[in-house]
Amino acid sequence: MIDAIEIGDVRPRTPGGEFPAKAVTAERVTVSADIFKDGHAVLAAQVLWRPMNGEWAAVRMTPGANHRWEAVFEPETIGAHEFKVQAWTDHFATWQKDVAIKHDAGQDISVELEEGAILIDVSTLEMAPSKRPRFRKTAHTLRDEKLSFAERLSAVESSFIEKLFAESPLRDDLSSSRPMALWVDRPRALFSSWYELFPRSLGGFKATLEHLPRVAGMGFDVLYLPPIHPIGVTARKGRNNVVTSEPDDVGSPWAIGSSLGGHTAIHPDLGTIDDFAALVNGAADHGMEIALDYALQCSPDHPWVTEHPEWFHHRPDGSIKFAENPPKKYQDIVPINFWPPTDKARSELWEACKQILDHWIAHGVKIFRVDNPHTKPIAFWAWLIP
Numbered sequence: 001m002i003d004a005i006e007i008g009d010v011r012p013r014t015p016g017g018e019f020p021a022k023a024v025t026a027e028r029v030t031v032s033a034d035i036f037k038d039g040h041a042v043l044a045a046q047v048l049w050r051p052m053n054g055e056w057a058a059v060r061m062t063p064g065a066n067h068r069w070e071a072v073f074e075p076e077t078i079g080a081h082e083f084k085v086q087a088w089t090d091h092f093a094t095w096q097k098d099v100a101i102k103h104d105a106g107q108d109i110s111v112e113l114e115e116g117a118i119l120i121d122v123s124t125l126e127m128a129p130s131k132r133p134r135f136r137k138t139a140h141t142l143r144d145e146k147l148s149f150a151e152r153l154s155a156v157e158s159s160f161i162e163k164l165f166a167e168s169p170l171r172d173d174l175s176s177s178r179p180m181a182l183w184v185d186r187p188r189a190l191f192s193s194w195y196e197l198f199p200r201s202l203g204g205f206k207a208t209l210e211h212l213p214r215v216a217g218m219g220f221d222v223l224y225l226p227p228i229h230p231i232g233v234t235a236r237k238g239r240n241n242v243v244t245s246e247p248d249d250v251g252s253p254w255a256i257g258s259s260l261g262g263h264t265a266i267h268p269d270l271g272t273i274d275d276f277a278a279l280v281n282g283a284a285d286h287g288m289e290i291a292l293d294y295a296l297q298c299s300p301d302h303p304w305v306t307e308h309p310e311w312f313h314h315r316p317d318g319s320i321k322f323a324e325n326p327p328k329k330y331q332d333i334v335p336i337n338f339w340p341p342t343d344k345a346r347s348e349l350w351e352a353c354k355q356i357l358d359h360w361i362a363h364g365v366k367i368f369r370v371d372n373p374h375t376k377p378i379a380f381w382a383w384l385i386p
C-alpha cells in the first residue's frame with residue numbers, strides 16, 4: 001500500500017466552500033495548499049484548472065514555509081471554472097538528494113547509481129524509440145564502473161535529464177484534492193468608479209444625457225441611479241422625513257410602487273423606457289455603464305401589496321407592518337416577508353424578485369447596487385445566484 005500524500009486547506013475558497021471563490025479575467029489567481037507526506041521524500045505538486053467542461057491546464061506549484069505550496073494562473077474567459085491540486089513523490093529529486101548526501105559523506109554509492117539508472121529506464125519505457133538512445137546513454141554512464149562516482153553523477157546534471165523527469169514524472173502515488181469552484185467575471189466586477197445622481201433633479205433621462213460627458217470626463221465608468229420607479233402616495237414623507245407631506249413633495253424614491261406600477265416600471269417624470277434605453281446607450285458611448293438600485297421593498301401602494309398580501313408582514317390588527325430602524329420610522333415603506341406562510345408563496349415571491357433583475361438586464365443593465373442586502377435571507381441570495 002502506497003503512503004498517501006496529504007493535501008489540505010486548498011485556497012482560494014469561500015467559508016464552508018459552498019459557494020465559488022471569485023476572480024476576474026486576467027487576474028492572477030494564487031492557489032495554495034498544505035502538502036506533506038511522512039518521511040524525507042521530495043514532493044512535487046501542480047494546479048490543474050479549466051473553464052467548466054473545458055480542457056485542463058497545469059501549472060507547477062512551488063513550496064514555501066511550513067509545507068505551504070503555491071501556484072498562480074490567469075483565467076481568460078468569463079464564467080464558471082474549477083481547479084484542483086495534485087501532488088506526488090518526485091522520485092528523481094528524492095534520488096538526487098539522497099545520493100548527493102552519501103557522496104558528499106564519502107560513502108559507496110554504487111547501489112544508488114543503479115537506482116538512478118533504473119529510474120531513467122522506467123521513465124523512457126513509453127518514449128518514442130528514436131528519443132531513447134540519449135537517455136539510455138545516461139543510464140549506461142551511471143552503470144559504468146570504470147568511471148569515478150563524481151563522473152557518473154555528472155551524467156544526470158544535464159538539462160535534458162531534468163526536463164525528462166519534469167515533463168514525464170513517475171506518479172505512482174499521485175494524490176488529488178477535490179475540485180474547487182471559481183467564478184470568473186469581467187474586470188469591472190472587481191473595481192469601478194461610481195458617480196451617483198438623481199435624474200429627477202436634472203429633469204429626467206433626456207436631460208441626464210447632457211451630463212454624461214462631464215461625468216465621464218471626471219474618470220467615472222459607472223453612473224449609478226437610485227430607484228427610478230413610481231413612488232407611493234400613502235404615508236408619503238415630506239422634506240427632512242417629516243410625516244406630513246405637502247402637495248409638491250415628491251416622496252422618497254425608495255418608497256417603490258404606485259398605481260403606475262412597481263419595480264419594472266419607470267416614474268413618468270423621468271421619461272419612457274425608450275428614454276432609458278437612450279441613456280444606457282449614451283453611457284456606453286462614453287465608456288460607462290448604468291447601475292440601478294435593487295431595492296427589495298415596497299410602498300403601501302405597490303401592486304404586490306394587494307395582489308400578494310401574503311408577501312408582507314401583518315400586525316395582529318391586520319395592518320401591514322412598515323419599516324423601522326428605531327428611533328426612525330419609515331411609514332412610507334413596507335418590508336417584504338421573504339418567508340411567507342407556504343412554499344408556493346415563497347417560490348412565487350423569489351421568482352418575482354428575480355424577474356426584476358431579468359427585466360432590467362434585458363434593457364441593458366449589467367450592474368446593480370443592492371439596498372440593505374443583510375436584511376434579505378442568505379438562502380435567497382444563494383438561490384438567486386447559484
